[in-house]
Amino acid sequence: MPSLIDLRRRIRSVKNTQQITKAMKMVSAAKLRRAQDRVIAARPYANLMRAMMIDLVAAAQSDANASESPWLVEREVKNVDLIFITSDKGLAGAFNSNLIKASQRFFSDHQGHQMTLTLVGRKGRDYYRRRRANVLAEYVNILNHVKYDDARAVAADIIRRYETGETDAVYLLNNEFKSVMVQKLSVMQLLPLQQDAEHRQQQTDYIYEQSPIEMLNRLMPRYVEVSIFRGMLETVAAEHAARMTAMDAASSNAKEVIDSLTLNMNRIRQAAITKEIIEVVSGAAAAEE
Secondary structure, X not given: OOOHHHHHHHHHXXXXXXXXXXXXXXXXXXXXXXXXXXXXXXXXXXXXXXXHHHXXXXXXXXXXXXXXXXXXXXXXXXXXXXXXXXXXXOOOOOHHHHHHHHXXXXXXXXXXXXXXXXXXXXXXXXXXXXXXXOEEXXXXXXXXXXXXXXXXXXXXXXXXXXXXXXXXXXXXXXXXXXXXXXXXXXXXXXXXXXXXXXXXXXXXXXXXXXXXXXXXXHHHHHHHHHHHHHHHHHHHHHHHHHHHHHHHHHHHHHHHHHHHHHHHHHHHHHHHHHHHHHHHHHHHHHHHO
16 A cells, blocks of 8 residues: 555646646647637638639630640549648647548558658658658648648649649548537548539539630649648647647546545545554553553
8 A cells, every 4th residue: 555655746746747737728728719710711712712623623624625734634543642631749639540540541442552641740750651651741840830831832742743643633631620529530632623413503604714724724733732721720720629628638637536546645644543543542541550
């Protein structure tokens, strides 16, 4: 049985840990507000741009020079690029492990294809570096302050590879922020752009002053950059929400441990006091005899 000194040390240690987890929760809560505002501001633009690009692809396909555009060439999918976004730090519960499991499922679903990874975030980089995956590029420590220039840098090699035919499809895997308690895994096909049934019903018939092919060639790189930028913002907001939830649970668990240790310490101390009282009473009774 541990001594009173050991229990006091353990309680003091757990209390120090609890102070750290409470502080981390407050920091994540403050950062989450800013990250959430940026995500909410970016979503309408990114969604409308994707819808517009799908309509633009449909219009450009009817052009006589459609076969000359790399964005419209139909090819057999042999090479696949995956942009995989994780966090740079841990202590966020199952946030990164769920992303890594989703990437493994993606690999399983695309067996037979040549996979190339673009890794954003230290956790995903460390995981696939140990497994010697085919990595095109690594980007770490850019999620602390997400900038559009960073998204442009990530997209540059992806755009070049698709234009030159080195890759046949591009996917983006990240966590989407839904609420403080909920983060949703998202796998989006960036290239080639495909029209789904829901979009066909809401398709907009634009009047183009310029050639749709020319507009497509100019706007498609911007669409890829915006999609990656949004994915980075979503991941940062989801990370802070997950860390806030994890630190709140850790603080609650620390309180339970402290209560249990305090109760155990009080029992040991009470037993020691009772033993001393018994010894005093026994000694007094023996003296009287």
